[in-house]
Amino acid sequence: MSEEHTLVVKGLHASVAGKEILKGVTLTLRSGELVAMMGPNGSGKSTLAYALAGHPKYTITAGEALLDGKNLLAMTPDQRARAGLFLGFQYPVEVSGVSLSKFLWTAYSQMHPPDEADSDRFGADLTKHLGYLGLDNSFLKRPLNEGFSGGEKKRTEVLQMATLSPRFAILDEPDSGLDIDAIRSVGETVAKLHNPGMGTMVITHYQRILKFIRPDRVHVMVDGVIALSGGRELAEELEQKGYDWVKVGLAASQASAP
Amino acid sequence: MAQNAAELTPLDYTRYDFKDPESYKVRTHRGISEEIVRQISALKHEPDWMLDYRLRAYRHFLDRPMPDWGPDLSEIDFDAYTYYANPLAEGDTKKRWEDLPSDIRNTFERLGIPKAEREYFAGVGAQYDSGTVYHKIRDDLAKKGVIFTDTDTAVREHPEILRKYFGKIVPYNDNKFSALNSAVWSGGSFVYVPPGVDAGIPLQAYFRINANAVGQFERTLIIADKGAKVHYIEGCTAPVYSENSLHAAVVEVVAEPSAKVRYTTVQNWSKNVYNLVTKRAVAYEDALVEWVDGNMGSRVTMKYPSVYLKGRGARADILSVAFASEGQVIDSGAKAVHSAPDTSSKIISKSIAIRGGRTSYRGLLHVAKGATGVKAAVRCDALLPDAISRSDTYPYNEIHEEDATITHEAVVGKIGEEQIFYLMSRGLKESDAIHLILMGFLAEFAKELPVDYALELNRLIQMEMTGAVG
Numbered sequence: 001m002s003e004e005h006t007l008v009v010k011g012l013h014a015s016v017a018g019k020e021i022l023k024g025v026t027l028t029l030r031s032g033e034l035v036a037m038m039g040p041n042g043s044g045k046s047t048l049a050y051a052l053a054g055h056p057k058y059t060i061t062a063g064e065a066l067l068d069g070k071n072l073l074a075m076t077p078d079q080r081a082r083a084g085l086f087l088g089f090q091y092p093v094e095v096s097g098v099s100l101s102k103f104l105w106t107a108y109s110q111m112h113p114p115d116e117a118d119s120d121r122f123g124a125d126l127t128k129h130l131g132y133l134g135l136d137n138s139f140l141k142r143p144l145n146e147g148f149s150g151g152e153k154k155r156t157e158v159l160q161m162a163t164l165s166p167r168f169a170i171l172d173e174p175d176s177g178l179d180i181d182a183i184r185s186v187g188e189t190v191a192k193l194h195n196p197g198m199g200t201m202v203i204t205h206y207q208r209i210l211k212f213i214r215p216d217r218v219h220v221m222v223d224g225v226i227a228l229s230g231g232r233e234l235a236e237e238l239e240q241k242g243y244d245w246v247k248v249g250l251a252a253s254q255a256s257a258p
Numbered sequence: 259m260a261q262n263a264a265e266l267t268p269l270d271y272t273r274y275d276f277k278d279p280e281s282y283k284v285r286t287h288r289g290i291s292e293e294i295v296r297q298i299s300a301l302k303h304e305p306d307w308m309l310d311y312r313l314r315a316y317r318h319f320l321d322r323p324m325p326d327w328g329p330d331l332s333e334i335d336f337d338a339y340t341y342y343a344n345p346l347a348e349g350d351t352k353k354r355w356e357d358l359p360s361d362i363r364n365t366f367e368r369l370g371i372p373k374a375e376r377e378y379f380a381g382v383g384a385q386y387d388s389g390t391v392y393h394k395i396r397d398d399l400a401k402k403g404v405i406f407t408d409t410d411t412a413v414r415e416h417p418e419i420l421r422k423y424f425g426k427i428v429p430y431n432d433n434k435f436s437a438l439n440s441a442v443w444s445g446g447s448f449v450y451v452p453p454g455v456d457a458g459i460p461l462q463a464y465f466r467i468n469a470n471a472v473g474q475f476e477r478t479l480i481i482a483d484k485g486a487k488v489h490y491i492e493g494c495t496a497p498v499y500s501e502n503s504l505h506a507a508v509v510e511v512v513a514e515p516s517a518k519v520r521y522t523t524v525q526n527w528s529k530n531v532y533n534l535v536t537k538r539a540v541a542y543e544d545a546l547v548e549w550v551d552g553n554m555g556s557r558v559t560m561k562y563p564s565v566y567l568k569g570r571g572a573r574a575d576i577l578s579v580a581f582a583s584e585g586q587v588i589d590s591g592a593k594a595v596h597s598a599p600d601t602s603s604k605i606i607s608k609s610i611a612i613r614g615g616r617t618s619y620r621g622l623l624h625v626a627k628g629a630t631g632v633k634a635a636v637r638c639d640a641l642l643p644d645a646i647s648r649s650d651t652y653p654y655n656e657i658h659e660e661d662a663t664i665t666h667e668a669v670v671g672k673i674g675e676e677q678i679f680y681l682m683s684r685g686l687k688e689s690d691a692i693h694l695i696l697m698g699f700l701a702e703f704a705k706e707l708p709v710d711y712a713l714e715l716n717r718l719i720q721m722e723m724t725g726a727v728g
Contacts, residue, residue: 053683056675081685093680097698106694107684143698160684 005031005068005084005167007052007199012063014051021047023224024063029168029199034191036210036235037203039221040243045203046090048221049170053087054080067168082111084167088157088174094145100156101126101140104163111164122163129162132189151182158189168199175209187212207239220246271528273717276368277497278361280469282387284344288471289337292316295441298341301348302410302444305417315430315440322434328620329558329587334532339473339504341442344389351390351408362386369495371464374710379491380459381406385476386466388444395461403452404488406461409477412448419450423479427510427566428538435506435534435560439475446476446507451486451517460489460522460708465505467496467531473504480510482517482545491522491708495555498528502557505531511539513547515569520548524711527555529585535561543569543598550706552579552715553588562620564593567601567629574603579703581719582615582647591620591652594634596662602633608703609640610696611647620652625662632662641699643673643692671699693719 007029014022021044029035039045051058052065054077065072067083075083095103104126109117130137133155145153154174161169171190175183187209194200194213202213210218210232218235220228222243227250228234238246284301286294295316299309324331345362352358355372366372366384375382381395383406390408399406405416412420430440447463467474482488496503505527513519519539527533533556539547549563565574580588594603609617619638640649651668673695681691696719697704704712 055679076688077679077682078685078687078691081683087683089680089683093674093676095677095681095695095698097701098694103684103694106690107686110685110687110690164684 003031003197005197005199006066007085007168008064008066009048009052010064012048012051012065013061014047014058015061016047016057016059020061021224022051025221025224025226027219027226029201031167031199032196033217034194034200034213034215035202035217035219036213036215037201037219037221038205038235038238039227041205043221044224045221046172049087049172049203052080052170053077053085078110081164081166086161086164086166086169088161088169088171090172090176092145092148092153092157094143096143096146098144099141100144103144104140104160107160108163126163129159132162132192133159134185135159150177151179154178154182154186158186158193162189162193166198168201170201170203172203173205174202175204175206180208183209184212207235210235222246222250271498274369274495274526275498275528276365278365278468282343282345282469283347284342286340286342288340290339290341290442294341298442298444301342302413304413307421308413311425311430312441315437318431319434319437319441322431322437324434325560328560328589328618331532331534331558333502334504338501339471340469341473341475342444343387343469343472344444345386346389346391348389349410351393351411353392353394355392358391362391365466365468366392366464369464369466370710374462378460378708378710379462380457381461383408383447383463384466385445385463385474387469387472387474390445399457402455404455404457405448405450407448409446409448409479410444412479416448416450419481420448420479423481423510423512425510427512427540428508428536432536436508436536439477439506439508439536442473443475443477443508446478447480447490447492448478449480449488449490451482451488453484453486453514455483456487457489458487460491463490463492465492465494467503467505467527470499471501471503473506476507478507478509480519480521481512482514482519484514485516486514487518489520489522491711492524493711494523494525494527496528496531499530502530502532505533505535505556507535507537509535509537511537511547513539513541513545513572515543515545517542518546520550521563522550522707522711524552524707524714525555525559526714529555529557531556533559533561535559537561537563538566539564539574540566540568541572541574544571545569546573546575548575548577549592550577550703551590552703552707553590554581554715556588557586559588559590562591562593562622564595564622565603566595566597567603568598570598570600572598572601574601576603576605577703577706578605578607578619579700580607580609580617582609582611582617584613584615586615587618588616589618589620591618593622593624595622595624595626596629596632596634597626599629600631601629603635605634605636606702607636607638608700609638609649610643610699611640611649612643614646616648618650618652619668622654622656623664624656625659627658630659630661632659634662635665636667638668639699640668640670641673641696642670643696
């Protein structure tokens with residue numbers, strides 16, 4: 001039986017350059033859960049991801065984030081990663097001269113104590129994961145994200161997630177800019193890698209990738225709060241009705257609040 | 259986060275910062291004079307022509323003003339240095355490490371030289387201040403006629419080859435420091451590879467300064483005869499002293515037709531050394547000269563490895579790397595002088611200036627009248643991880659043939675907050691993230707180095723990064 005882990009976010013407020021983006025986000029993600037975070041542009045989905053990962057541009061003004069009861073917000077980004085949090089970037093960053101394999105090994109060995117970092121298992125897993133993503137071994141020799149196509153970058157993010165086997169993975173728009181085949185490959189791989197020891201949150205605008213990921217729950221963020229939560233069918237409903245429908249609902253509920 | 263490289267701890271040089279007691283068999287008085295020049299020549303029992311050469315060079319040195327176009331050299335006091343200090347008797351070069359006095363042998367053991375010799379090199383020379391204390395070449399290469407010895411020995415044993423080239427590639431009156439070297443030179447490597455011979459495994463020389471305020475003036479001459487191939491590697495370190503030291507070498511390289519010479523330097527002098535070196539090669543028809551020149555140490559470096567392309571189809575490949583931290587000025591670059599048709603040159607300069615360090619690229623590209631069909635490419639990449647360091651580029655182009663194909667690129671980059679955050683989000687500490695970015699930047703250089711030197715470069719940059727905040 002795998003361990004049960006929790007990522008608890010309570011009343012999180014965050015701002016960028018003095019502008020408040022997150023206005024009290026509360027949610028809990030548990031091991032084994034696979035959730036989708038949807039919402040219109042600018043609603044704060046990515047901000048939530050980056051604020052949890054500790055991006056220096058985001059200032060937390062109120063609230064808490066606890067990973068297995070430990071205060072994430074007091075940790076540096078690398079400490080958060082070592083605590084088990086993974087952020088899949090929407091726009092992965094290029095690092096020239098550093099091969100993907102060297103980078104993956106560096107990251108992997110940071111995550112494991114020296115006696116647990118096993119290069120044989122690392123290699124075997126890597127080969128398996130490359131296969132999932134339809135990537136060739138020669139891909140590993142290329143400098144990290146440099147000259148990668150959009151699809152290669154997104155696949156590489158998933159590959160990193162697979163290598164680091166985090167307790168919680170937040171994937172920021174792993175489908176943006178991808179063609180249908182790439183969406184399928186990324187979506188299916190994310191679903192395959194998801195496991196009972198891991199909580200996964202996929203941020204997306206569209207329902208398309210969710211067909212492959214098959215989330216247990218769907219949250220909808222509007223204007224810095226989670227406006228609506230529901231089952232997988234909520235994603236389809238959103239696809240038909242659009243986000244305005246949620247916004248109207250949100251306005252109504254706020255108006256009726258005491 | 260991102261307190262950035264500016265707040266990282268100073269370079270830990272302890273690996274190299276150890277000194278032996280100053281016990282010298284022969285040591286001249288501090289300062290320079292005609293008397294000192296004569297004394298050095300007499301110690302070496304040199305032929306008259308060499309003494310004359312030294313004296314001419316010395317007079318030129320006196321007349322020549324200090325270069326005023328580059329880094330500040332005003333703290334150099336020529337009267338403060340010792341120009342010759344040898345722990346052994348002059349000419350008493352050993353062929354076995356165990357024959358060296360134990361402290362000197364230990365020094366080179368600590369620097370890993372005998373081990374590297376066993377593992378990687380076909381020949382090794384070790385110079386300790388002015389004295390060549392050890393020199394050896396593998397028998398199989400010697401049997402092929404390859405000569406690898408110290409230059410003093412070459413004056414005695416190979417005058418016919420040496421005189422043909424000595425001072426012909428870098429004349430004593432080229433600059434003030436080539437004049438100084440020509441007056442007081444001691445040690446350095448002499449390499450001759452006969453026609454058609456491939457020396458294969460690299461030859462290595464290691465230059466160690468040990469004494470306080472001493473000058474090291476080695477003189478290196480490398481000749482690859484027609485169709486010959488050779489790779490020569492040198493490393494340099496010194497203990498840290500409060501007084502400055504002077505390293506003014508002259509290196510002359512000759513690549514006869516179709517020869518191939520690669521000359522690799524990994525310079526890691528302590529930060530009290532003025533490193534003012536003249537390096538120049540001549541490449542004849544279809545020859546290739548490669549300079550791989552890494553400058554990590556010293557207080558001030560001025561060094562512009564040059565290739566004079568004198569035969570049709572000759573090629574030059576220059577990779578110059580500078581890493582300047584607090585208190586360091588690395589003024590480096592390259593020169594390619596195309597005086598024959600269909601010659602080509604490629605210059606890549608990579609520099610990192612951090613914690614207030616300063617790097618400059620100074621380059622000359624000259625295409626002479628009549629040198630048609632020339633191709634030349636220059637690329638300068640500078641990385642400035644913080645706001646208090648500085649990098650400048652001074653390219654000079656003198657192009658006298660219209661059909662030359664010249665490209666020039668210069669890019670100054672910063673280490674972005676996004677890059678650091680990205681790597682940290684994968685569990686790398688901030689210092690490790692910066693280290694990875696810097697090593698990536700220098701990957702092009704590192705892959706050209708023998709494995710020990712590449713590890714050394716890695717360690718050096720790692721040291722610069724340790725103790726980072728976060």
